[in-house]
Amino acid sequence: MIDYIKGEVAEITPASVTLECGGIGYQMNISLNTYGALNGKTEAKLYVYESIREDAHVLFGFMNKHERELFMLLISVSGVGPSTARVILSSLSSKELENVIASENAAVLQSVKGIGAKTAQRIIVDLKDKIKFTDESGNVVQSAKDDLTETGHAAISALIMLGFVKNASQKVVSKIIKEDPSLPVEAIIKEALKRL
Template sequence: MIDYIKGELTELTPAIAVVEAAGVGYAMNISLNTFTAIQGKKEVKLYVHEAIREDAHVLFGFAAKKEREMFLLLITVSGVGPNTARMVLSSMSPAELCNSISTGNERMIKTIKGIGLKTAQRIIVDLRDKIVTLGITQEIPAGGSIEQPVNNQVKDEAVSALTMLGFSPAPSQKVVVKILQDNPAMPVELVVKMALKMIK
């Protein structure tokens, strides 16, 4: 499996990037987000997803790992193929998409070409917990940006413990982040105990 291709950017259009590495030119389908990120660069590193079908071997390239992770999640949703996933990521940044999924904003997702109401609802239902579990979503509370960073190891362990206890990852993560902002040095077991009292 190809993880990434690093080399000279020899051709670039809003849909395709050709990267030459070790004398081979790799044509990769890209989103507009990636196009914007690599425009004007001579050397690039693109993270790759290989879509192998009976009739074709297609490469998709991403400027950031987060975007590839979102793409891989999108293609797990029934009715969303690689080209539709690329269209989604051309219409919204991974952060905007995560925000729309976590807030259940089906109207926003439905504005994307090729996405109907049912598919938008499926994307939200299927991916809401997954984006939190993978840490793709931005841990930003509704009131604005986080004032201080939290201990990610403690946060991840606490969310994992709460998930194993049967709580959904999304509300668990919100509560854990809030606790750690107020008590940055709190050990994981106390975070979990406190979270158990706060999760509705």
């Protein structure tokens, strides 16, 4: 899995960027927010999500990990694919999207091209307990119904990458952390693998 690519900006359009790294050009689909942050830069470091389909390997690039996390949450919602998630993140900033979900404002989501009433409601229902709410300066002020530590979130991410279902992983990891909050992430993952 590619975590990030750092290199020279070879080509850029509002929809994609090509970063040259070690003589290889990596083309990545980007949101308008990432385009705005990249515009005028000659070098960049983009966090990557790799979408592997039967007919193509497509890279999506993000200016920061937070935008990538929101993208991954969006594509976890039934009916929202990578292209739709990118359109959402082009229409709304990360903070705006979090606030729309937190306030359950389906009308704003429906204003995004390609998002109907049912999809907007599904995004809100599926993600309102998973997003981190931030203040004006971008600091996390609370996570809705989420008392997991950073270690817990890291363990859940690892389990999802191993192919386990998110909800089941969250329940098991929460239980393990309640039993022993001092466990390092590797120990949590090993214990979770025994229980899942």
